[in-house]
Amino acid sequence: xxTIVRDLIRYNIEFAVGLFILLLLIAAVVLxxxxxxxxxxxxxVPPDLPPDAEFWLGTTSRGQDTFWQLMIxxxxxxxxxxxxxxxxxxxxxxxxxxxxxxxxxxxxxxxxINDSVMVIPQFPILVLFYFVLKDDMxxxxxxxxxxxxxxxxxxxxxxxxxMSLRTRPFTTQSVYSGMSMRKILVEEHLPYVMPVxxxxxxxxxxxxxxMEITLSVLGFTDVDTPTMGQMIYWANSHSALISGIWWWVxxxxxxxxxxxxxxxxxxxxxxxxxxxxxxxxRMGV
Amino acid sequence: xxxxxLQTPPAPAAAEPVLVVDRLRAYYRTHAFGLDRDIRAVDDxxxxxxxxxxxxxxxxSSSGKTTLIKTIVGAIRPxxxxxxxxxxxxxxxxxxxxxxxxxxxxxxxxxxxxxCILQGSMNVLNPVRQIRHSFQDFAFPHMxxxxxxxxxxxxxxLARLDxxxxxxxxxxxxxxxxxxxxxxxxxxTVCTPEFIVADEPTTALDVIVQRDVLTMLRDxxxxxxxxxxxxxxxxxxxxxxxxxxxxxxxGRLVEExxxxxxxxxxxxxxxxxxxxxxxxxxxxxxxxxxxxxxPSLADPPSGxxxxxxxxxxxxxxxxxxxxxxxxxxxxxxxxxxxSGAPS
Amino acid sequence: xSLILDVDHVGKTFVQxxxxxxREVEAVRDVSFSLDAxxxxxxxxxxxxxxxxxxxxxxxLGRLVPTRGRxxxxxxxxAAIRSRAGRRAFMARVQPVLQNPFxxxxxxxRVDRYLFATAANFVVGGGRxxxxxxxxxxxxxxxxxxxxxxxxxxxxxxxxxxxLQRTAIARALIPEPRLLVADEPVSMxxxxxxxxxxxxxxxxxxxxxxxxIYITHDxxxxxxxxxxxxxxxxxxxxxxxxxxxxxxxxxxxxxxALKQAVLTPDFG
Ligand SMILES: Nc1ncnc2c1ncn2[C@@H]1O[C@H](COP(=O)(O)OP(=O)(O)OP(=O)(O)O)[C@@H](O)[C@H]1O
Ligand SMILES: Nc1ncnc2c1ncn2[C@@H]1O[C@H](COP(=O)(O)OP(=O)(O)OP(=O)(O)O)[C@@H](O)[C@H]1O
Ligand code: SF4
Ligand SMILES: [Mg+2]
Ligand SMILES: [Mg+2]
Numbered sequence: 001x002x003t004i005v006r007d008l009i010r011y012n013i014e015f016a017v018g019l020f021i022l023l024l025l026i027a028a029v030v031l032x033x034x035x036x037x038x039x040x041x042x043x044x045v046p047p048d049l050p051p052d053a054e055f056w057l058g059t060t061s062r063g064q065d066t067f068w069q070l071m072i073x074x075x076x077x078x079x080x081x082x083x084x085x086x087x088x089x090x091x092x093x094x095x096x097x098x099x100x101x102x103x104x105x106x107x108x109x110x111x112x113i114n115d116s117v118m119v120i121p122q123f124p125i126l127v128l129f130y131f132v133l134k135d136d137m138x139x140x141x142x143x144x145x146x147x148x149x150x151x152x153x154x155x156x157x158x159x160x161x162x163m164s165l166r167t168r169p170f171t172t173q174s175v176y177s178g179m180s181m182r183k184i185l186v187e188e189h190l191p192y193v194m195p196v197x198x199x200x201x202x203x204x205x206x207x208x209x210x211m212e213i214t215l216s217v218l219g220f221t222d223v224d225t226p227t228m229g230q231m232i233y234w235a236n237s238h239s240a241l242i243s244g245i246w247w248w249v250x251x252x253x254x255x256x257x258x259x260x261x262x263x264x265x266x267x268x269x270x271x272x273x274x275x276x277x278x279x280x281x282r283m284g285v
Numbered sequence: 286x287x288x289x290x291l292q293t294p295p296a297p298a299a300a301e302p303v304l305v306v307d308r309l310r311a312y313y314r315t316h317a318f319g320l321d322r323d324i325r326a327v328d329d330x331x332x333x334x335x336x337x338x339x340x341x342x343x344x345x346s347s348s349g350k351t352t353l354i355k356t357i358v359g360a361i362r363p364x365x366x367x368x369x370x371x372x373x374x375x376x377x378x379x380x381x382x383x384x385x386x387x388x389x390x391x392x393x394x395x396x397x398x399x400x401c402i403l404q405g406s407m408n409v410l411n412p413v414r415q416i417r418h419s420f421q422d423f424a425f426p427h428m429x430x431x432x433x434x435x436x437x438x439x440x441x442x443l444a445r446l447d448x449x450x451x452x453x454x455x456x457x458x459x460x461x462x463x464x465x466x467x468x469x470x471x472x473x474t475v476c477t478p479e480f481i482v483a484d485e486p487t488t489a490l491d492v493i494v495q496r497d498v499l500t501m502l503r504d505x506x507x508x509x510x511x512x513x514x515x516x517x518x519x520x521x522x523x524x525x526x527x528x529x530x531x532x533x534x535x536g537r538l539v540e541e542x543x544x545x546x547x548x549x550x551x552x553x554x555x556x557x558x559x560x561x562x563x564x565x566x567x568x569x570x571x572x573x574x575x576x577x578x579x580p581s582l583a584d585p586p587s588g589x590x591x592x593x594x595x596x597x598x599x600x601x602x603x604x605x606x607x608x609x610x611x612x613x614x615x616x617x618x619x620x621x622x623x624s625g626a627p628s
Numbered sequence: 629x630s631l632i633l634d635v636d637h638v639g640k641t642f643v644q645x646x647x648x649x650x651r652e653v654e655a656v657r658d659v660s661f662s663l664d665a666x667x668x669x670x671x672x673x674x675x676x677x678x679x680x681x682x683x684x685x686x687x688x689l690g691r692l693v694p695t696r697g698r699x700x701x702x703x704x705x706x707a708a709i710r711s712r713a714g715r716r717a718f719m720a721r722v723q724p725v726l727q728n729p730f731x732x733x734x735x736x737x738r739v740d741r742y743l744f745a746t747a748a749n750f751v752v753g754g755g756r757x758x759x760x761x762x763x764x765x766x767x768x769x770x771x772x773x774x775x776x777x778x779x780x781x782x783x784x785x786x787x788x789x790x791x792l793q794r795t796a797i798a799r800a801l802i803p804e805p806r807l808l809v810a811d812e813p814v815s816m817x818x819x820x821x822x823x824x825x826x827x828x829x830x831x832x833x834x835x836x837x838x839x840x841i842y843i844t845h846d847x848x849x850x851x852x853x854x855x856x857x858x859x860x861x862x863x864x865x866x867x868x869x870x871x872x873x874x875x876x877x878x879x880x881x882x883x884x885a886l887k888q889a890v891l892t893p894d895f896g
Contacts (some may be wrong), residue, residue, distance in 0.1 A: 178749025346790020463677025518818030574824035
């Protein structure tokens with residue numbers, strides 16, 4: 001693992017840049033815990049100050065320090081993406097590996113569910129959830145809902161790999177060694193799908209964070225947990241751009257763009273890493 | 286006699302060799318639990334291959350044949366390490382020392398001049414992609430052809446190997462073992478190389494296809510006048526294809542001679558056993574296998590590595606290493622019973 | 629007369645290709661044979677590449693369900709075994725040795741895990757202590773000319789082809805099965821070791837009363853060791869009978885061609 005990362009840094013500029021951005025984001029997350037003001041408190045600093053030496057990114061019309069808001073927002077947004085990615089990866093692994101290995105009826109039933117989830121129109125469903133749940137619609141709830149929507153496509157991908165793993169002779173060897181299906185899936189097959197899982201993690205995070213921002217900006221989420229989307233929502237509702245408080249909008253938008261570029265670069269270099277061509281090169285064929 | 290079809294007159298011995306392997310040593314160096322262990326899989330091997338010659342390498346399982354091949358084509362990855370010696374190819378009059386090349390140069394040479402069919406190489410085919418992608422990825426960049434011409438060449442080549450072009454649209458697991466192996470050979474030879482290295486290329490094939498594949502490999506080899514380093518444990522294949530055969534035992538070359546000489550008048554006790562143990566249709570006399578087990582390469586026997594299993598072993602065999610010396614013209618043997626014990 | 633295995637007019641059709649280029653491959657057509665419980669034997673199956681030998685083996689092992697016909701093992705339909713306990717009992721009595729030793733072990737895992745798993749899962753009684761399991765594994769390895777010390781902790785790429793195949797055979801022997809389905813078990817090993825493994829098969833048959841289905845391309849060892857032979861081509865059995873009689877005097881044109889293509893180590 002370490003050598004892989006080292007080689008990727010050395011030979012793959014996309015990975016190096018992506019990793020650098022990721023480290024910056026992690027630094028922001030760590031920093032957010034040292035925020036001098038609680039995230040939800042308002043009017044703790046003079047409002048509407050432009051960026052200067054004291055308030056690096058200025059202050060908002062709600063009397064909050066934009067910099068610290070941004071750090072905390074980044075933490076929540078990243079946590080959100082990671083949470084959704086983690087839960088939905090587990091779902092797609094369980095469904096994909098089981099369906100691909102078991103085949104037959106199990107496969108058909110699981111794939112029927114899978115395909116239904118895939119064709120559900122996501123945005124209307126989310127809005128619907130908001131109207132039904134209203135105040136219960138918090139950060140955690142949204143993580144659960146998006147996880148339940150975001151696994152299907154990748155489960156299909158994992159299933160196709162699992163199907164070919166099932167036909168590999170070593171699977172037969174494991175079966176006749178008396179290993180249980182769980183053991184075969186977790187110990188024999190899982191290592192082969194991990195690269196795909198990593199690569200799809202990035203795409204999944206881009207998708208879920210994008211979803212959260214869209215919902216927040218439109219006001220369809222819980223407004224009390226500061227995230228990137230929340231910041232833009234509040235800036236909008238105070239007509240920040242019209243009243244010239246541009247930093248209030250620019251900070252979250254810039255952060256989102258950088259975050260997305262980082263994730264995109266990582267996902268791209270991961271793709272190159274799992275691409276059979278480069279894999280064979282590394283095998284020395 | 287079907288065998289005769291494949292035999293060509295041996296290449297003239299005088300020609301400059303294409304491949305010179307000099308005192309090559311390659312060990313697997315492993316560290317486990319603070320314990321360093323060297324597996325001496327290639328230990329002091331020297332050999333030469335002439336232009337247009339088919340040089341066969343035989344030896345029992347785990348004697349180091351595959352390691353020797355890997356070392357010769359420069360496919361060296363830890364824990365394998367070259368400890369000493371050199372490998373020099375001569376391509377177009379130019380001498381290339383394999384270990385002095387940069388990885389990029391080596392890569393170019395491997396595709397332009399050398400073609401490697403490595404053991405177990407069916408695994409090259411990616412299990413989740415159709416075969417055509419493997420051709421596209423590996424061969425297309427090196428052939429310098431337009432796509433249409435390239436696919437036509439591929440199809441023609443597959444046909445020569447008696448493969449249906451439909452394999453291009455198959456996934457590896459849909460092909461039988463034999464078809465997969467032929468596909469790999471097709472992939473490795475579609476670029477028409479000058480030097481072919483093949484490690485057990487026909488081992489998974491049925492006898493008819495084996496014959497066809499060997500004929501095909503010899504055909505490519507003859508058409509291009511390429512040289513051929515051919516590893517297989519199957520002595521009948523050597524009898525059919527190889528001009529010269531070297532016998533490897535526990536990482537050492539113990540005998541080397543022209544094929545007929547080796548089969549009719551082997552001098553080393555191990556080779557004699559190897560030839561005698563071959564089963565034949567129509568013959569049901571019980572074949573004994575060698576007593577004892579193949580030696581461990583991590584801790585090989587002292588002196589002659591064959592001595593614990595050798596019926597002729599003498600005291601000197603336990604202490605001194607017999608050198609590979611010429612016992613007759615073009616016939617080298619490493620055995621004290623043949624060359625006489627040193628004083 | 630009781631049969632240990634009864635293969636009854638079995639066929640298998642595969643569907644290849646996607647929606648547009650759908651193609652049916654009849655890998656095995658109408659194959660029948662049986663193995664007698666009282667007379668353990670080695671049955672060779674030979675034939676061209678792609679003639680359906682591995683497919684037949686997979687059906688006998690219960691890995692594939694026949695499209696047509698039935699396979700009975702000790703009187704029970706192999707395809708009808710559904711429960712986990714049933715499968716496990718079946719696997720303790722029928723064990724495979726696979727075609728390509730390089731693919732037969734997961735390249736990312738150590739090979740000894742399969743040996744220990746087999747011993748832990750199938751060997752009942754005699755205590756399942758670590759020591760008993762290791763002892764059982766070592767005994768099986770010694771039977772094929774290896775020792776546990778050589779195999780322990782090694783990854784497949786650290787062993788030679790022959791070592792891997794011997795390990796695979798040792799693993800199959802651990803549950804002390806009735807029937808061994810060996811798909812080209814010796815194609816990767818040299819003549820001397822090949823004779824050792826083939827002789828080992830003979831000894832297992834004679835000593836333990838083990839029946840062996842021996843799939844091979846090597847007609848010489850089939851002649852040497854097997855009692856009966858099936859010659860397959862394009863999924864069909866074209867000739868069958870006592871191994872030596874068939875190979876000494878083949879009747880079907882394909883069998884004759886097969887025998888002629890055998891490379892001989894003789895010069896003259
Ligand atoms: N990566 C590795 N690490 C450690 N030891 C290795 C490695 N690869 C091979 N070996 C050891 O080196 C020795 C020689 O192996 P090699 O594969 O060269 O044998 P071979 O002659 O090709 O045998 P076969 O005919 O069975 O393929 C064996 O003892 C093997 O266990
Ligand atoms: N999973 C599969 N899907 C589609 N076709 C298959 C599948 N498995 C095998 N086949 C086809 O069935 C036929 C028989 O294959 P099989 O592997 O049984 O041959 P074999 O006799 O074992 O050959 P070999 O000697 O080369 O191992 C081949 O035409 C093969 O392409
Ligand atoms: S040197 Fe001695 S031990 Fe070695 S092969 Fe010759 S006689 Fe046998
Ligand atoms: Mg080898
Ligand atoms: Mg097969």
